[in-house]
Amino acid sequence: MGKMNLSEAEREELIAMPRSRTMAVGQLRRARLILLLDEGTSREAIMTELRRDSRFITTWKTRFASDRLGGLYGRQPGRAPRRDLVRLEARVLDYTLRRKPQDGATHWSSRKLAAQLGIPFMTVQRIWRKHDIRPHRPDTHMVSNDPDFETKAAGVIGLYLNPPAHAVMFCADEKTAIQAFDRKDRVPPLSPGRAESHGFEYKRNGTLSLFAALSTATGEVLGKTAPRHTSAQFVAFLTEVVSAQRAAQEIHVICDNVSSHKTAAVQTFLADHPNVTMHYTPTYSSWLNQVENWFARIQRDVITRGVFTSTNDLHKKLMRYIRQYNKQAEPLKWKYSDPTRRIRCDSSGSMD
Numbered sequence: 001m002g003k004m005n006l007s008e009a010e011r012e013e014l015i016a017m018p019r020s021r022t023m024a025v026g027q028l029r030r031a032r033l034i035l036l037l038d039e040g041t042s043r044e045a046i047m048t049e050l051r052r053d054s055r056f057i058t059t060w061k062t063r064f065a066s067d068r069l070g071g072l073y074g075r076q077p078g079r080a081p082r083r084d085l086v087r088l089e090a091r092v093l094d095y096t097l098r099r100k101p102q103d104g105a106t107h108w109s110s111r112k113l114a115a116q117l118g119i120p121f122m123t124v125q126r127i128w129r130k131h132d133i134r135p136h137r138p139d140t141h142m143v144s145n146d147p148d149f150e151t152k153a154a155g156v157i158g159l160y161l162n163p164p165a166h167a168v169m170f171c172a173d174e175k176t177a178i179q180a181f182d183r184k185d186r187v188p189p190l191s192p193g194r195a196e197s198h199g200f201e202y203k204r205n206g207t208l209s210l211f212a213a214l215s216t217a218t219g220e221v222l223g224k225t226a227p228r229h230t231s232a233q234f235v236a237f238l239t240e241v242v243s244a245q246r247a248a249q250e251i252h253v254i255c256d257n258v259s260s261h262k263t264a265a266v267q268t269f270l271a272d273h274p275n276v277t278m279h280y281t282p283t284y285s286s287w288l289n290q291v292e293n294w295f296a297r298i299q300r301d302v303i304t305r306g307v308f309t310s311t312n313d314l315h316k317k318l319m320r321y322i323r324q325y326n327k328q329a330e331p332l333k334w335k336y337s338d339p340t341r342r343i344r345c346d347s348s349g350s351m352d
Helices: 008-019 025-038 043-050 054-072 085-098 110-117 121-130 149-161 231-243 264-272 291-303 311-327
Strands: 167-183 202-215 221-226 250-255 276-280
Touching (some): 008 025, 025 054, 110 121, 149 276, 167 311, 202 311, 221 231, 221 311, 231 264, 291 311
Parallel strands (some): 250 276
Antiparallel strands (some): 167 202, 202 221
């Protein structure tokens, strides 16, 4: 009989454990410890072979002596008693939404709020994620002061949802004062481990305005550049749009209500073309115009990082982008992510 007083059944089970393919490494190490102790191996030799300290030997020797083989299984210590989560969430939300950091910062970070409340920062992040709160990501907005905002907005959205039969509809606007920037320093290209770099200094080579009309049915864009943004240029662009359609085709144009879209020249054009109807978005609500979405694309794809040696170069690159875009154009599909949220303007001027 060895020093651990192992029975034959216990010895056989301890010896068989290393042959298991599913048993945890820690369990195998404890079984080996008991066998070494039963053989009378010294503590120093055991610590060397198992690479564990004296406390490991004492702990598992005591557990085996008390519970035999059952004592070799790891015991789940359990988690510490959890706080009142409802009250904790309420406190985190109260600080996040109604209070400001005392150091003068404009918003809370998860670590700063966690230090203030004495809780782990991951708890703050978990609560923010649960309630979809993102203090680090501000949005911008423009509140419409149009007293007929809801009526006008519903009219524009109605045109998108139920366009007039046998008519074509365009969203038209202009992107003004596009700078033809040329970089004074060379542009190191994108390469592994290095982003494309633009020199800080640039040369101004003039500006152009881009007039665009997006077809809501096909997504295709008609474009035209002009050196200036004037009502006369807008009328000239509308003339090109009309001439690109078949004769007497009913045409509806959605645009914002900037002054250049409502001049006497525009009214004369509409009188001369009774088949054209203008629809104006509410004040400060040009986001209802689908062409603004396309302007964001060309800004991102061409203008922001573009290098233009002249206004003629800028014109060519804008027109090339429009031609390539039209080859695979698709109509925009707008939808509410939350249909319960309506677009409306209350009496105080705030907007849902």
